[in-house]
Amino acid sequence: MNAYIVSVLVPLVFTLILRNSKKEKKRxxxxxxxxxxxxxxxxxxxxxxVTTAWEGISTLAELFEQACKQHPNRPLLGTRKLISRETEVSPDGRSFEKLHLGEYGWLTYRKTFEAVCNFASGLAQLGHKRGERAAIYADTREEWFIALQGCFRRNVSVVTIYSSLGEEALCHSLNETEVTTVICGSKELKKLVDISGQLDTVERIICMDDEIPSNLSLVDRSRIWNITSMAEVEKLGRENSIEPDLPLASDIAVIMYTSGSTGLPKGVMMTHANVLATVSAVMTIVPGLGNKDVYLAYLPLAHILELAAENVIAAVGSAIGYGTPLTLTDTSNKIKKGTKGDATALSPTVMTAVPAILxxxxxxxxxxxxxxxxxxxxxxxxxxxxxxxxxxxxxxxxxxxxxxxxxxxxxxxxxxxxxxRxxxxxxxxxxxxxxxxxxxxxxxxxxxxxxxxxxxxxxxxxxxxxxxxxxxxxxxxxxxxxxxxxxxxxxxxxxxxxxxxxxxxxxxxxxxxxxxxxxxxxxxxxxxxxxxxxxxxxxxxxxxxxxxxxxxxxxxKKDIVKLQHGEYVSLGKVESALFVSPYVENIMIHADPFHSYCVALVVVSHPALEEWASKKGISFTDYAELCEKEETVKEVYSSLVKAAKEARLEKFEIPAKIKLLPDPWTPESGLVTAALKLKRDVIRRAFSEELSKLYS
Missing domain, CATH: 2.30.38.10 (Luciferase; Domain 3)
Incomplete structure (x- = not known):
């Protein structure tokens, strides 16, 4: 009897499960x-x-304060102790910095809230006035988060700037927003000193590190800006506490500058209500997110993805452990051999990743x-x-x-x-x-x-x-x-x-x-x-x-492509810069979002190439043969790199590989329009094999 029941029920259950698995869930x-x-x-x-997931909460400042009151004794911000910096030399003579990092040390929600309140009071005591903007210009770290929340408690709009941003874009971002206070690390402070004469409104610098950079003398400190360490600002606020000036939901929380893929970066204005809506929505998607979770933070906080993620994590009582992309695993580039990477030391349960890391x-x-x-x-x-x-x-x-x-x-x-985990x-x-x-x-x-x-x-x-x-x-x-x-x-x-x-x-x-x-x-x-x-x-x-x-x-829709690491490449901008090379008759940059670099199809200029070959004594039967020679590719590529540097292109904008093409692109061939504009889709299809080889 039991065997009979099993013989009937098992196929029936399998059938029902299979039907259910094939049934498309409406999302x-x-x-x-x-x-x-x-x-x-x-x-x-x-x-x-969804606008908010918490009753009575309408700003990021209120959300953070509520979390700190609900989870006062739980760990919130964790940072690894730096034991030593060492230099290793590779067999080819190149030197690399290696870090020996210890275990994570933690600030509880209560201690973090105290630091935030002290920083907010200290910021006001330094002279930062209501209505003035502050910029955070640093790598992701616990001080970044504390500074952000501190600014929110004074209703200060925060301008976020990538630590890797170039000088021109950096000046533009700070000047356009009329920033009076910049909060940065010692590495970024060195960059600011180099462009100090181009900054119009900056009055004070708050350095996240206690050590002031060696290229900044005491005379420079008083002549350029009022420079204070973050620890000093918190001490000033602790001794002179003032009431918070909390924002409204409609107030601008962040002006976030993009990577400037189409020229100078644009500042996107985000209200507290805007960011809170995304934070609240993510809460409904990730199941069981709570105070037992540990989050590994290493992506730029100047990117909205990381900023929103950390606000979600803090809101639910989870812990945030800070790391870097170069110290993430035991075999990462900057981790000393035999010591733990950030992930091993932290054992996170949740993390955000970009495709390149995965x-x-x-x-x-x-x-x-x-x-x-x-x-x-x-x-x-x-x-x-x-x-x-x-x-x-x-x-x-x-x-x-x-x-x-x-x-x-x-x-x-x-x-x-x-x-x-x-x-x-x-x-x-x-x-x-x-x-x-x-x-x-x-x-x-x-x-x-x-x-x-x-x-x-x-x-x-x-x-x-x-x-x-x-x-x-x-x-x-x-x-x-x-x-x-x-x-x-x-x-x-x-x-x-x-x-x-x-x-x-x-x-x-x-x-x-x-x-x-x-x-x-x-x-x-x-x-x-x-x-x-x-x-x-x-x-x-x-x-x-x-x-x-x-x-x-x-x-x-546009000819702008985001590479694997998240950088935007404006194809037209790069093509215009490289077109000045004497060897280029026409050029198309191709960027694949599943790769970290771009490539180029280059239609060569016959006269320029022939002149170069003659000087080098290189013989060839036709231009197709000449284009295949290794020395020809090297010469043209060198010329493109020179043009790129003169145009101040970023490294990721310079094509990593090129394919030389001997035949011109004409309206008759269908590869360009009557106005000689590139037909990108047509060219991609026509040279799909060549492009595939460039990425292989």
Whole structure:
């Protein structure tokens, strides 16, 4: 009888489960918003956009104060002690700095709140007046977070600036916002000293480090600015405490400067309500986020993705341990051999990552597996294939006890790379390849939430939910956002396309920012308010909706591409700079978001190339042969690099590899227009093989 029941029930259960696994979960819902062309998608679980997840909380300052009162004795900010700096010399004679770092030391929520309040009072005592702006210009660290929250308690708008920003962009950002106080590290202070004569409004510097840089004498300190250490500011505030001047939801919290991909950077104005909307929405997506979680922070806090993430973590009572990309793992470049990387020392449960970091983990694992070979490689390949089958829905994959066995035998050591306790990874800033996403899912045993958003939407747009195992998509709308597509006929993308509607991605909701600082023309171009008062941001990205309401990014409207590390490359800008090379008759820069560098197709100038070959005594039968010679490629590439440096291009803007083409691009060939403008899509298709080889 029991055997009979089993024989009936088991197939029935399998059938029901298989049907359920194939059933598409609805993650978004079509709704008409604003009466404009197309339809918007919202998150199925919310009828109206989420503005706050906490009753009575409307600003980031209130949110932080509430968290500190709820979790006073829990650890909040953690930093590793620097034991020593050492210099190692490689076999080829190059020297590298290596760090010996100790364990994490922690500030509790109570101690952090005290530091924040003291800093806020000290800032006022230094003479920073209401209405003046402060800039934070430093790498990610606990002092960055304290300074940010301290400024919020004085209702000071914070200008965030990447520590890697060039001199011209740095001057522009500080002068345009009329910053009077700059909060920075000693490394950044050295840069500020070099451009001190170009800064119009800066009056005081607060240095996060106690040591003032050696290139700044006492005479310079008094002549240029009032320079104070952060410890001194906190001491001043502790001895002269004043009441906070808390902001309203509509007040500007942050003016965040972009990386300046199209020339000088633009400052995006974010209110407290804008950022709080994204923070609140993320709270609804990541399950069980709470005071038992530990977050590894190493991405730039000057980027909205990291700033929003750390505010989420602090809001729920979790701990934030600070690290750097160069000290992340035991084998990172700046970690002394035999000592722990940040992830090993911290054992985080949650982290944010950019695709480049995840690609590095994947490549590192694969290299180690291939190097070992033999039985170890066979076990890994078998375990991976079994788990891949299971993730893809096959009942012949590794489930139950077999899954536990493979985790113990194979994947346990891999998970130890990031501390062994990771339960969720948020990936953003650039597209994540499906191969890497699946590899990390299996090897780390943790889901990856891939999100899509922009600085202009406070990183809010879409986010893949915890149980979404698909790859290549960026999820359904966050609960704070509406997302819709609008036709772009010029590119051939229409919302009526079948089977999936396609078009330019437009995001609306309380997370959409006010616009660009002192740039009304650009603001009007990309921010629109509809008849219902909904504010929309036109992203310039092209996407398509899946049947379950999830979004996939498929193209970009403009010729600006974000590389794997998150840097933007303006193709036209780079082409114009390199066009001055005498060897260039025409050029097209190609940037692939799944790589960290760009490449170039170069149509050579026959006269210039022939003259060079003659001087070098190089013989050739035709230009095709000459273009294939190694010395020719080196000569042209050297000329391009020279032109790039003269134009002050960033390193990532300079093509890493080039392909020389002997035949001109003409309107007759269909590769350029009658006005000789590049037809990028046509050229990409025509030279797809050459481009693939450049990335191989």
């Amino acid at each position: 978004g819902l079509p709704v008409v918003v604003g009466g404009e062309p197309g339809y918007a998608i919202r998150n199925l679980r919310f009828t109206t956009p 690609d590095r983990v994947r490549d590192g694992v694969r290299k180690k597996v291939d190097a070992k070979g033999g039985l170890s490689k066979q076990l890994f390949d078998l375990a991976y294939s079994r788990r891949l089958s299971a993730v893809n829905g096959s009942w012949f994959g590794a489930w139950g006890l077999e899954k536990l066995l493979w985790n113990f035998l194979v994947f346990r050591k891999i998970r130890a790379i990031l501390g062994g 990771i339960r969720f990874i948020l990936s953003g800033g650039a597209p994540l390849s499906g191969d890497t996403q699946r590899f990390i899912n299996i090897c780390l045993g943790a889901p990856i939430g891939q999100g899509y958003g922009l600085t202009e939407t406070c990183a809010g747009g879409t986010f893949s939910e915890f149980d979404d195992t698909t790859v290549g998509r960026v999820g359904a709308p966050l609960p704070c956002s509406f997302v819709k597509l609008i036709d772009w006929p010029e590119g051939g993308y229409l919302t009526t396309d079948s089977p999936k509607p396609r078009g330019e991605i437009v995001i609306g909701g309380p997370n959409v920012t006010l616009g660009y600082f002192k740039n009304e023309a650009k603001t009007r171009d990309v921010y629109k308010v509809d008849k219902r008062g909904m504010r929309w941001f036109y992203t310039g990205d092209i996407g398509q909706f899946h049947a379950d309401g999830c979004l996939e990014i498929i193209d970009r």
